[in-house]
Amino acid sequence: xxxxxxxxxxxxxxxxxxxxxxxxxxxxxxxxxxxxxxxxxxxxxxxxxxxxxxxxxxxxxxxxxxxxxxxxxxxxxxxxxxxxxxxxxxxxxxxxxxxxxxxxxxxxxxxxxxxxxxxxxxxxxxxxxxxxxxxxxxxxxxxxxxxxxxxxxxxxxxxxxxxxxxxxxxxxxxxxxxxxxxxxxxxxxxxxxxxxxxxxxxxxxxxxxxxxxxxxxxxxxxxxxxxxxxxxxxxxxxxxxxxxxxxxxxxxxxxxxxxxxxxxxxxxxxxxxxxxxxxxxxxxxxxxxxxxxxxxxxxxxxxxxxxxxxxxxxxxxxxxxxxxxxxxxxxxxxxxxxxxxxxxxxxxxxxxxxxxxxxxxxxxxxxxxxxxxxxxxxxxxxxxxxxxxxxxxxxxxxxxxx
Amino acid sequence: xxxxxxxxxxxxxxxxxxxxxxxxxxxxxxxxxxxxxxxxxxxxxxxxxxxxxxxxxxxxxxxxxxxxxxxxxxxxxxxxxxxxxxxxxxxxxxxxxxxxxxxxxxxxxxxxxxxxxxxxxxxxxxxxxxxxxxxxxxxxxxxxxxxxxxxxxxxxxxxxxxxxxxxxxxxxxxxxxxxxxxxxxxxxxxxxxxxxxxxxxxxxxxxxxxxxxxxxxxxxxxxxxxxxxxxxxxxxxxxxxxxxxxxxxxxxxxxxxxxxxxxxxxxxxxxxxxxxxxxxxxxxxxxxxxxxxxxxxxxxxxxxxxxxxxxxxxxxxxxxxxxxxxxxxxxxxxxxxxxxxxxxxxxxxxxxxxxxxxxxxxxxxxxxxxxxxxxxxxxxxxxxxxxxxxxxxxxxxxxxxxx
Numbered sequence: 001x002x003x004x005x006x007x008x009x010x011x012x013x014x015x016x017x018x019x020x021x022x023x024x025x026x027x028x029x030x031x032x033x034x035x036x037x038x039x040x041x042x043x044x045x046x047x048x049x050x051x052x053x054x055x056x057x058x059x060x061x062x063x064x065x066x067x068x069x070x071x072x073x074x075x076x077x078x079x080x081x082x083x084x085x086x087x088x089x090x091x092x093x094x095x096x097x098x099x100x101x102x103x104x105x106x107x108x109x110x111x112x113x114x115x116x117x118x119x120x121x122x123x124x125x126x127x128x129x130x131x132x133x134x135x136x137x138x139x140x141x142x143x144x145x146x147x148x149x150x151x152x153x154x155x156x157x158x159x160x161x162x163x164x165x166x167x168x169x170x171x172x173x174x175x176x177x178x179x180x181x182x183x184x185x186x187x188x189x190x191x192x193x194x195x196x197x198x199x200x201x202x203x204x205x206x207x208x209x210x211x212x213x214x215x216x217x218x219x220x221x222x223x224x225x226x227x228x229x230x231x232x233x234x235x236x237x238x239x240x241x242x243x244x245x246x247x248x249x250x251x252x253x254x255x256x257x258x259x260x261x262x263x264x265x266x267x268x269x270x271x272x273x274x275x276x277x278x279x280x281x282x283x284x285x286x287x288x289x290x291x292x293x294x295x296x297x298x299x300x301x302x303x304x305x306x307x308x309x310x311x312x313x314x315x316x317x318x319x320x321x322x323x324x325x326x327x328x329x330x331x332x333x334x335x336x337x338x339x340x341x342x343x344x345x346x347x348x349x350x351x352x353x354x355x356x357x358x359x360x361x362x363x364x365x366x367x368x369x370x371x372x373x374x375x376x377x378x379x380x381x382x383x384x385x386x387x388x389x390x391x392x393x394x395x396x397x398x399x400x401x402x
Numbered sequence: 403x404x405x406x407x408x409x410x411x412x413x414x415x416x417x418x419x420x421x422x423x424x425x426x427x428x429x430x431x432x433x434x435x436x437x438x439x440x441x442x443x444x445x446x447x448x449x450x451x452x453x454x455x456x457x458x459x460x461x462x463x464x465x466x467x468x469x470x471x472x473x474x475x476x477x478x479x480x481x482x483x484x485x486x487x488x489x490x491x492x493x494x495x496x497x498x499x500x501x502x503x504x505x506x507x508x509x510x511x512x513x514x515x516x517x518x519x520x521x522x523x524x525x526x527x528x529x530x531x532x533x534x535x536x537x538x539x540x541x542x543x544x545x546x547x548x549x550x551x552x553x554x555x556x557x558x559x560x561x562x563x564x565x566x567x568x569x570x571x572x573x574x575x576x577x578x579x580x581x582x583x584x585x586x587x588x589x590x591x592x593x594x595x596x597x598x599x600x601x602x603x604x605x606x607x608x609x610x611x612x613x614x615x616x617x618x619x620x621x622x623x624x625x626x627x628x629x630x631x632x633x634x635x636x637x638x639x640x641x642x643x644x645x646x647x648x649x650x651x652x653x654x655x656x657x658x659x660x661x662x663x664x665x666x667x668x669x670x671x672x673x674x675x676x677x678x679x680x681x682x683x684x685x686x687x688x689x690x691x692x693x694x695x696x697x698x699x700x701x702x703x704x705x706x707x708x709x710x711x712x713x714x715x716x717x718x719x720x721x722x723x724x725x726x727x728x729x730x731x732x733x734x735x736x737x738x739x740x741x742x743x744x745x746x747x748x749x750x751x752x753x754x755x756x757x758x759x760x761x762x763x764x765x766x767x768x769x770x771x772x773x774x775x776x777x778x779x780x781x782x783x784x785x786x787x788x789x790x791x792x793x794x795x796x797x798x799x800x801x802x803x804x805x
Contacts, residue, residue, distance in 0.1 A: 375643045375653055379447055382486055382635045384709065389636050392644035393701040401648060401694045 016101035016205060018042040019130070020198070023117050024082075025050065026108025026137065028057045030191050034106075034198065035059060041206060042104075045096060047121065049085055049113045063096060065089055065117065079150045082116020093121050097128040102205070104198055105132065105162065110139035110147035115154035122161035131218070132162040133201065135194045138169040159228055166197050166229045166317060168254070175253035193254070196233035200315025204270045204301045211282070213270070213301035228319075230260040235313040242281035245314050246288035250386050255318065258386025261292040262396065264318035271302040273312040285314060292386060293318075294398040410785065411468070412777025413461075413479040413582075414590065415573055417446045417616025417639060418732060420460045421771060422468040424476065425761070425778035431786045433779060435761025437472025438771070439464040448635040449484040449617035451572050461580055478583035480777040483530065483573060484590045484617045486635030487566040492535070493521045497556045506539065506548045510556055518560040528567045530589050535559040535627040544625070561628045563589050585781060591619035591631060593776030596783075598728045598754040599623065606725035609747070610754070611710065612773060613733035615639050620710055624722035632713055636706055638733040641699050648698045649690045655679075660736075665696045666703045667738035672696050703739060707746040726750030730772035 020042050022031030028046050035044060035058060046059040054062050065085040086093065097103055103125040107114035118134060125132045136158065139147045159165050173190055181189070204213045232252040236244035250258040261267060269289055271282055282302055290298060296318075376390040383389075387396055394401065408427045414420070424437035441463040445456030469476055495518025499510055519532050537545040539553035548556060574584050595610040607624040615638045622630035641664070646656035663677055672692040679687050714720050726749045729739065734753055743751040754769055766775065 375639065375646070376447075379452075380486070382448075384634075389634070389705075390640070390643075392640075392647050392698065393705045394644065394648060394698050397701065399697070399701065401691070401697065 017099060018102045018104065018202070018205070019045060019097065019100040020104040020106065021045050021047055021121060022059070023047045023105060023107040023121060024111055024114030025053050026111070026114055027106045028053060028059070030106040030194055031059055032057065033191060033195055039202065042202070043100070047117060049082060049117075063089075063092065078112045079115035079154060082112045082114075083120055084116075086117040086120035090120065090124055093124040094128050097125040097130055100125070100128070100130045103130040103132050105134040106136075106194065106198070107134070108137045109151035109154045110143065115150045119154060119157035119161050122158055126161060126163070132164075134158050134162045134165045135197050136165065136167055137190055137194065138167060138171075140170045155228070164229055164319065166231050168193055168231075172254055193233065196315065197231045197317070200231075200233060200270045200317070203272055203303050203305070204268070211300060211302040213299055217299055218268070229317050230255050230264075231315065231317040233313065233315050235311050237310040237312065241310075241312040242284040245312055246285050249285075249314065249316055250288060250292060255316065257383065258292050259388070260318050261289065261296070261316075262294060262387065264293065264296050266297045266299075266319040267293050268299045268317040269301070270315040271300070271312065272305050272308060272314075274308045274310060275304055275306055276310070277302065277304060277312065281312065289316065294396070408785075409474050409476070410778050410781035411476045411479045412482065412593070412774045412781065413577065414482040414774045414777065415446060415451070415457060415461070416443055416614055417449055417637060418614070419443050419770070420457070420464045421774040422464045422476070422479070423771060423774040423778050424468050424472040424474060425782065427782045427785060431782065433761075433782045435766065435775060435778065437468045437474070439466065439468025439471065441467070443615075447616055448486060448637075448639070449614070449633075450486075450569055451576065454572070454576055457576055458580060461577070465580070465582070476582065478585045479577060480781045481573060481577055481584050481587045482590045482593055482773050482777050483565065483570055483587050484614070484619055484633060485565065485569060486617065486633055487569055488530065488563060488589060488633045489565070490561060490563040490631035492629070493518055493560050493562055495519070495558050495560065499554055499556055504552045504554060506551050506553055506556055508549055511537075511549060514556045514558045515560070518558050519562070521562055523564050526567055527564045528570065529562060529564045530570070530587060531561070531563040531592065533561045533628045535561060535629070536625065561631065563631055586784065588777055588780050589619070589631065590614070590773045591621040592628070593780055594619075594730050594754070594772040595621050595623065596776040596779045597772055598730055598776075599725075601626070603725040607722040608725040609714065609723050609727045611727060611729050611731075613637055613706070613729065613731040615732060618706055618710075618731070622714065622717075622719050622723070624719060629722070630714065630717050630719055632710070634706060634709060637731075641702055641733065644698045644702050645695060649695060651688070651690060655687070659690065659695060660699065663692060663695055664699050664736050665738045666700055666736045666742040668693060668696045668700055669738070699736065700742065703733075703736065703742055704746065707743055711746055723749060726752060728752050728754045730754035730769040732770040734769040
């Protein structure tokens, strides 16, 4: 897999430099939980329109987006205001992103700051040559419809601007918590899940791995995909942990009981365990995931963390089939930034693109319709190990009729 | 002849057809099939009723036809039930023998059976069958009749088949609404297995798969008793739906293509061929690719068999099936299904014929009538039990041991 281009790509930094942005109030809270020793290699930056909240944050680097007209009161829940503010300060954002290989954006969509600023920030980071991954939450259904609409719009913009969006609809959290959970607990679960997602990708990139995922692999997998991803984090311990983990993945509510895997065309699996991690365990988990994924491209990494002792943690990120064709992205810009990122080598093509062509020789399927169940559309679905048996077998198995 | 209790009718409300079979039992208990009625079913999907009005109408048609043919009046029926909600599992009952001489009495047997039947079902479910398997006395397995034996601890395994109460009641109420009594409800696959398998085959171990229009039911016999049963809510309708989707044709045409050109395996003759058909008015229809048609069907049927094979493997029953696999139901007519099933189960596969029964040979040879004939057979076994002997030995007794 190691091509010369890729080594060049990785030449200077042993670990890619990472910047983590927390946007809006929700983003700041998440950033606060990330400010631990584990993430000491990353630069944490807080961005907000609300000066008071920003002042309360413990993060060293802060960017306050302000306009005299708003009198320091923040964006007032209006994403348009947030966006205007961010666009005004576009150059500030871009310079904040400079030098990073990977930019993580943490935000809660639905409010003014998160929804307004995140897409602009993603665009700025992309222009600065970084790989942009956004981790966002969507509001609960019971929050007002305006917030939901705002969040949806922001998600669409973010998908177009960022390389990958990992999205956690808060509504799905209901399946993970019990009835009596307090509000605080619920938000902690949501935040915790997102943080786990960041941690999964982070440890994949930075920790010495038994099976290491190269930064280039990650880029090739998600760059310019502009897709929405589902993700899940599961852990188990004890002798049957590999089997348990695999079961949990296939039944995970955030992956729609495994359906998200079937529908995805790129899957990243990161395993972390103590020193006793065996190849057989990795094999077991991967086999289950592979069986569910069909033809998806799978990137797998395994890292050892002595602190975990008997636990086996697995993070799965499944990128859904990008419904929108690549035309959303301004093409020339892409090749330019990739070239910048690839460094000194002048005449080479951008590294990400030829690799992608090589890995996906087949023409991507047109986004025709959601798979129809025809005659059985309105009947009770038959679910069997995360597969809906009403959907024609040849579609679930990805067999092309040509 | 004035007492027509020797007339037994079996009714199957299927997804593709509603079918009534009438049998006559003579004084020796032998059964003769004398009538058959069927109508196209419009109100059933995946084995469950979705439109009672349509079902009732179709049901009357089928009953009328069967009555005409047999020249009798049907007063009560044995009703076959199916649907994705039906589940089967094994449960064990234990009973200590407390009498002074340690001799096992009939009361002990009744008690252990009662214990085995005391299972925790979900609140909304009821039992359809609980079939007694072998007894074991002080750990000695495989005892058929423990009465009179000595022992301290008597155990029995029961196979319990249960389903959603309301959905079962829907069918029963509907039949009652047409002024017919329901003698009993029977799980379809058990009915089919009664006519498909001989006693030796049940002893050897056999798997019966009934692939109907909306559901596929299966039941496993080993050592003469029912060991496992299950329902997959996938059937012939799914084949048609897959074809309609994959070949981009209307459902009605997919159905016709399935019947006329379908195959469970991709044949050499179909490779690269297209099928051109015309409507009744001689208008040309869009030609479809024959190979694709067969591939879509083959994949679906293969998957159904694989799911069943996996289920049996998990239950640890694969090695018990020495008599092989028996297929029935409408989809068992698909050409090439036998070699396909053979390749997946790696054992002998037989297309089912209703054996051990006499009467209308046109009905007996059809795999899709196996269930309805089996219902009649079930009824005849029940009748015989009621009139002839107080306690039946062997398989029939066990089968009929019901609450």
